[in-house]
Amino acid sequence: MTCLPGKVDKALGLVIDLDTCVGCQACVTACKGWNDQGYGVPLSDQNAYGAKPSGTFLNRVHSYEVQAENAAPQVVNFPRSCLHCADAPCVTVCPTGASYKRSEDGIVLVNEDACIGCGLCAWACPYGAREMDADAGVMKKCTLCVDRIYNTHLPEEDREPACVRTCPTGARHFGDLSDPTSKVSQLVEARGGYALMPELGTKPVNRYLPPRKKGAVAAPVLEPLEAKGLAGWLDRILGKI
Amino acid sequence: MNPAPSVIIFTTLSGAGFGFLAYLALGILTVAGWPAFFLWALGYGLAVVGLLASAFHLGNPQRALLAFTQWRSSWLSREAWAAVATLILLAPMALSDWLGLGLPRWIGGIGAVLCVATLLCTSMIYTQLKSVPRWHDPMTPVTFLAFAAAGGAILAAPxxxxxxxxxxxxxxxxxxxxxxxxxxxxxxxxxxxxxxxxxxxxxxxxxxxxxxxxxxxxxxxxxxxxxxxxxxxxxxxxxxxxxxxxxxxxxxxxxxxxxxxxxxxxxxxxxxxxxxxxxxxxxxxxxxxx
CATH class of the missing domain: 1.20.120 (Four Helix Bundle (Hemerythrin (Met), subunit A))
Structure with a gap:
């Protein structure tokens, strides 16, 4: 049913630390690897070794340059995937009931057997979280690795999304964001975690932790260094020759 | 947004079709006998060809009937219902015009209201999307209705x-x-x-x-x-x-x-x-x- 659940028991989601993320793309690879064999049809690639490769991904890492006032420019790596919105517009637009939000944990999923591949949910998502698989003609999206997190066949430490498990810098955190005492909620509280484009009314669950303020740069950008001591004496002498 | 030919054909033809059908249903263009048959067929043809074209951009059109299930939340599903209901409810009026059965015009009136409802549902598929600011505007349904009104009028109105x-x-x-x-x-x-x-x-x-x-x-x-x-x-x-x-x-x-x-x-x-x-x-x- 594509009506949203009035209330969810949990709001599982990700907290992504933009201060720690180094943009290594390991989460992209781990996600693609796991979802090639897990939930639903595999994430396909087209012309993977040709001149114009293309493929379906549930997570993509962008890089932005941020210029703060009176500071050095900063590169911020920015992983982008489904935010498992509380008021998910992708769910309500679905004509077939394929797209749904689970009341037990808030995960937004696609029942691929009911998906007609109309693409309207991808249009409705402001975050580009959904991609139509070109081979299967059904919509793919982050499942929060629903086939890992409850999977008792896996060792307990592996029962988290593949992207979180693989992140070498610990920039990705997984947990219940509806519980104010959970680790992820406390992390959001402590670091001023924020939602993306909240003004669109989607009420995203995932949060991003802003990069920490960097200290002043050691030397003023593009200004000549002033040599001191012996080097300074040499500099003056050599300048006069 | 990608201007896929299937969606352009769909919205253009079915828009004009439902507009024209509304005029015929209201009896603004009074016809009888075989001319009535061909004009109604034109209206039905435009609407149906448009609706079929919309199925061409589906990844899995064999499951298209599932699109009738989510009318509570989805404008696309509502559109499917409205379109089918309109085409079915207009049938008695069309037959009456063709065969001279003399059914009262208010039956066509209901069909005309449903034509407008279908057009509104189609336009709401786009209007509802906050992620596309140009579409998320009252002018989107107004434009879709204006197109249907003008297109139908060229053939059917004074x-x-x-x-x-x-x-x-x-x-x-x-x-x-x-x-x-x-x-x-x-x-x-x-x-x-x-x-x-x-x-x-x-x-x-x-x-x-x-x-x-x-x-x-x-x-x-x-x-x-x-x-x-x-x-x-x-x-x-x-x-x-x-x-x-x-x-x-x-x-x-x-x-x-x-x-x-x-x-x-x-x-x-x-x-x-x-x-x-x-x-x-x-x-x-x-x-x-x-």
Whole structure:
């Protein structure tokens, strides 16, 4: 049913630390690897070794340059995937009931057997979280690795999304964001975690932790260094020759 | 947004079809016998061909019937219901006109109301999307209705009414374009708010997330043709309004047919612009807007 659940028991989601993320793309690879064999049809690639490769991904890492006032420019790596919105517009637009939000944990999923591949949910998502698989003609999206997190066949430490498990810098955190005492909620509280484009009314669950303020740069950008001591004496002498 | 031919054909033909059917249902064009059969068939044909075209862009059209299940939340599902209900409820009126059964006109009136409801549902599929500011505007349903009213009127209404509705459509289009051109800026999303990095400073793309194209870019970050917008708008206005008005003003009733064909071509051109010009906020992540 594509009506949203009035209330969810949990709001599982990700907290992504933009201060720690180094943009290594390991989460992209781990996600693609796991979802090639897990939930639903595999994430396909087209012309993977040709001149114009293309493929379906549930997570993509962008890089932005941020210029703060009176500071050095900063590169911020920015992983982008489904935010498992509380008021998910992708769910309500679905004509077939394929797209749904689970009341037990808030995960937004696609029942691929009911998906007609109309693409309207991808249009409705402001975050580009959904991609139509070109081979299967059904919509793919982050499942929060629903086939890992409850999977008792896996060792307990592996029962988290593949992207979180693989992140070498610990920039990705997984947990219940509806519980104010959970680790992820406390992390959001402590670091001023924020939602993306909240003004669109989607009420995203995932949060991003802003990069920490960097200290002043050691030397003023593009200004000549002033040599001191012996080097300074040499500099003056050599300048006069 | 990607102006896929299937969606342009769908919205253009079924829009004109349901518009024309509404006029026939209301008895504004009174016909009987075989002429009635062919005119009703034309209306049904346009509507049905349009609806079938919409199935061509589906990834799995064999499951299309499932689209009738989610009418509680989905405008696309409501549209499916409205379209089928309209076509079924108009059938007695069509048969009555063709075979001279003399059914009361209010039966057609119900069908005409459903025609308008179908058109509204179609337009709401686009209007509901906050992620596409140009579409998320009252002018979207107004434009869809104005197209149906003018297109149907060229074939079915008295000449003066048809000319007036064509001129009204031109005004609606021009005003809609004017509003649409500032819609993205008024909605206020920027690369800074999309990433939340505006709290740090000015944000720009340093490196794209991937070196090849992907579904998002093909489907939602369509840029081809935007530089010809001004010319295409003039062409669209000429075809949907100027030429049909000239043909209708001439004292030959048969010219309504070429006027309608020209109008449809213009409607397709305007609908192409409707898609090609619409910008999705996901483009911000790719630096598509400042």
């Amino acid at each position: 000449k003066l009414v048809a000319i007036a509705l064509c001129l009204l459509l031109a005004a609606v289009l021009a005003y809609g374009w004017k509003r649409g051109d500032t819609a993205f800026a008024r909605a206020g999303q920027t690369i800074g708010s999309a990433t939340g990095l505006d709290r740090l400073g000015e944000t720009k793309v340093f490196e794209p997330a991937h070196t090849a194209g992907n579904y998002l870019m093909r489907e939602m970050i369509y840029v081809v043709g935007r530089r010809h917008v001004a010319k295409l708008r003039v062409i669209a206005l000429g075809l949907v309004t100027a030429l049909p008005v000239i043909l209708l003003a001439l004292p030959f009733p048969a010219l309504a047919a070429p006027a309608f064909v020209l109008h449809l071509a213009g409607a397709a051109c305007a609908r192409w612009l409707f898609f090609a010009q619409a910008e999705h906020v996901v483009g911000l992540y790719y630096g598509a807007r400042g």
